[in-house]
Amino acid sequence: MDKILEPTVLTEIESRRFLQKYHINLNKAAFTTSKSETLKAAEKMSFPLVLKVASKEIVHKSDVGGVVTNIETTEEISQAYDSVYTNAAAKGIHEDKIDGVVLQEMINGQEEMLVGIKRDPLFGPVLVIGLGGVFVELMRDVSLGICPLTKVEILSMIKSLKGYPLLNGYRGRPKLDVDALVLLCEEIMHMALDDERISELDLNPVMIKEQGKGAIAVDARIVLTENDE
Numbered sequence: 001m002d003k004i005l006e007p008t009v010l011t012e013i014e015s016r017r018f019l020q021k022y023h024i025n026l027n028k029a030a031f032t033t034s035k036s037e038t039l040k041a042a043e044k045m046s047f048p049l050v051l052k053v054a055s056k057e058i059v060h061k062s063d064v065g066g067v068v069t070n071i072e073t074t075e076e077i078s079q080a081y082d083s084v085y086t087n088a089a090a091k092g093i094h095e096d097k098i099d100g101v102v103l104q105e106m107i108n109g110q111e112e113m114l115v116g117i118k119r120d121p122l123f124g125p126v127l128v129i130g131l132g133g134v135f136v137e138l139m140r141d142v143s144l145g146i147c148p149l150t151k152v153e154i155l156s157m158i159k160s161l162k163g164y165p166l167l168n169g170y171r172g173r174p175k176l177d178v179d180a181l182v183l184l185c186e187e188i189m190h191m192a193l194d195d196e197r198i199s200e201l202d203l204n205p206v207m208i209k210e211q212g213k214g215a216i217a218v219d220a221r222i223v224l225t226e227n228d229e
């Protein structure tokens with residue numbers, strides 16, 4: 001019997017759980033389904049915080065006003081909670097379609113990067129690295145490499161980006177933690193080589209900090225496809 005293989009798109013929180021199984025370092029986050037639960041979750045976190053809508057129907061949370069950053073007080077958490085529901089409703093997304101919210105610690109990186117995996121039917125996992133935001137969208141500034149890759153190969157992928165000078169102290173800017181970025185790329189490469197169900201993995205953005213201070217993903221999206229056996 002032929003089986004139809006439906007890919008499963010994991011939400012941010014499901015993707016985070018998956019990444020944690022592989023011990024990938026992420027910012028502190030909690031999934032909650034009511035305002036009181038969200039305020040309680042905040043007690044174990046440090047401000048500033050970020051609150052995001054969680055829904056299987058919403059792929060790009062910021063497009064629907066579903067991401068509030070720079071939350072400094074409990075009062076602001078409460079306002080952010082209401083506003084993501086109101087903003088979603090304004091886009092025609094009813095409350096029933098919203099699973100809850102993700103409250104998480106805000107990470108101030110120097111630059112936003114994109115790190116991902118796309119599984120090619122012929123080549124297997126392909127590592128994708130790019131500068132975040134406008135660089136990826138406008139300039140298609142990404143670099144691709146067929147896995148497995150060595151540390152040296154990953155580093156040269158990063159160096160081949162047009163925006164690389166921004167990571168390397170361009171015009172008096174600080175040098176950023178490229179070593180941590182290489183390590184993160186290696187980890188997700190191993191994850192994709194280990195689990196063949198991973199057909200897509202997107203860490204967008206990865207916040208890259210100054211040298212020695214790390215690189216950390218604050219949004220994650222994984223697509224799984226079951227093997228037909």
Ligand code: ADP
Pocket residue numbers: 027050052059060061062063067069104105106107108112204205218219
């Ligand atoms: P989506 O990609 O679904 O729109 P994201 O979770 O990537 O949602 O959030 C959108 C933007 O908000 C990010 O590109 C980043 O600029 C900012 N952001 C999200 N989470 C954080 C965080 N924890 N710390 C700092 N900035 C964040």
Ligand code: MG
Pocket residue numbers: 204205219
């Ligand atoms: Mg994102």
